[in-house]
Each structure stands twice: as C-alpha cells, then as structure tokens.
Amino acid sequence: MDQSQKYKEGEKGAWLSIITYIFLATAKLIIATIGNSSALRADGLNNATDVIASIAVLIGLKISRKPPDADHHYGHFRAETIASLIAAFIMMTIGIQVLIDTVKSIIVGEFSQPDMLTAWTALVAAIIMFFVYLYNIRLGKKINSAALQAAAQDNKSDALVSMGAFIGIVGAQFHVYWLDPLAGAIVGIIICKTAWDTFRVATLTLTDGFHPKELDLIKESIDQHPDVLHIKDIKGRLHGNQSLIEATIYVDPLLTVEESHEITDHIEEKLKEEHDVPHAHIHIEPYK
DSSP states (O other): OOHHHHHHHHHHHHHHHHHHHHHHHHHHHHHHHHHTOHHHHHHHHHHHHHHHHHHHHHHHHHHHTSOOOSSOTTOSTHHHHHHHHHHHHHHHHHHHHHHHHHHHHHHHTOOOOOOHHHHHHHHHHHHHHHHHHHHHHHHHHHHTOHHHHHHHHHHHHHHHHHHHHHHHHHHHHTTOTTHHHHHHHHHHHHHHHHHHHHHHHHHHHHTTOOOHHHHHHHHHHHHTSTTOOEEEEEEEEEETTEEEEEEEEEEOTTSOHHHHHHHHHHHHHHHHHHHOOSEEEEEEEEOO
C-alpha cells in the first residue's frame, strides 16, 4: 500500500469520528439542557470541538495525498501534522472555557440535581466512543498516521470523559450535587491534557525532532551490515508520517563504486523493511 492509499484509508477513520461526534454532540447538548446537567453539557461541548478537530484531520489527510510539485519536492505529508496542531489549539481553547464555566458554578454554588436521562446518555456515549477508538487506533497504526492516532487518543479521552460525566450525574442523585459540576471541571482538564499531548507530538515533528531510541535501533540495523566498518554520523527527522534518515558510513576504500552503491541499496532496503523508512540517504566514505 503506497502513501496515497494509506492516507485515503485514513480518511475513513476521520469520517467515522466526524459523523459520531455530530450525533453525540447534538444529543448531549439537547438532553443536558432538558435534564439540567453541567457535566453532560461540558461533554457535549467537548464533542462539538472534536467535530472541528476531526474535520481538520480529514483536510490534512486529503492534502497529504497530493503528489510532489514545483513548490513541495518532498510532497505534502506535513499537512497532516499541521492539522493535528490546529486540532490541539481548538481543543485547548474549549477545554479552558469548560474549566472556567464549571469552576464558576462551583464557586457560586449553582448546584442542582440532573435528570437520570443525562446519566444514561453519557454511559451510552462512552460505549460508542470506545468502539470508535478501537477502530481508529488500529487503522492509525496500520497506515502509520500520526494524525489518526492522535484522533484515536482523543476518542479514548472522550469515552473516559463520558464515563466521568456518568459518575458525576449518578452521584448527584444521592444529593451530592457538587459532583455534577466537578465532573464537568474534570472533563475540562482532560480536554486540555489531550490538547497538550497532541500539540507536543505535532511540534516535535514540525521542528524536525526524532525519537532517540528509534534512531538507535536504525543505527544498530545499519551497523549489522558486514561491509559497514564504522558509522560516522546518522540523523533522522519526520515528514508527516514518514521517517527521513541520513547516514554517513565508512567502508573499505578498495571497494569499487558499484560495490559501494550496492551496499547503500541494501541498507536502504533493509531500513524500509525493518523500520518503515521510505527515504534514506546513505553517504559512503573510505575508512582510513
């Protein structure tokens, strides 16, 4: 499966998230208003932001499928990462607003007993989102999509958020009224935490970051080649969901150009098979 097909496959997960979030956000906000639940209202607003975030991911995946052109010689794969960054900003904004609103209601003491219908709504939503999470995390790993895996983690957070809302609402039924707005505040914290995690991963990619442990494994694979006498230097960076590797290796100075070329071809193929590195540039130098 080539990169274009992978991104096209990833769009299925984005569409599933969008449709599910629109349905859940609408249901939660309406039922929260009828049943008077701060926790479910915060959960509904969370899902409303997720619609926007999922649309950003979908647009990023579509742009990433565009082939290289005169202005983008390496393709448009980083559009997916930019989409993740936009999603993080949207989630953080709403998370902070939910925190402000629920903390205000706790300070003022605006407590009320929500209807049990809001609790059952939250529970059903949690179950639905857990299954969406399972689908997207498997698909995200299959196509190695950072944006889709980030969306999957958001799906899991949403399932936990809905469970928290359910617990808060049930607690309010036993006259512990402050549990409902407290659950709403916890929802806000979880939204902010998810936004921060997404932001951290996206900025690592956009600033040409690369995980040291992964680079060590790649270096080890190169070093295993019998004709590699020493690795002078190795660098890695991410381009969307693709790893780009540059390495300088020392070989026997008596090797012919053709023999040296065969070594680089073998290493590049090995990195592609073992570490899913589609682009590797191996520079040969004579060992002294």
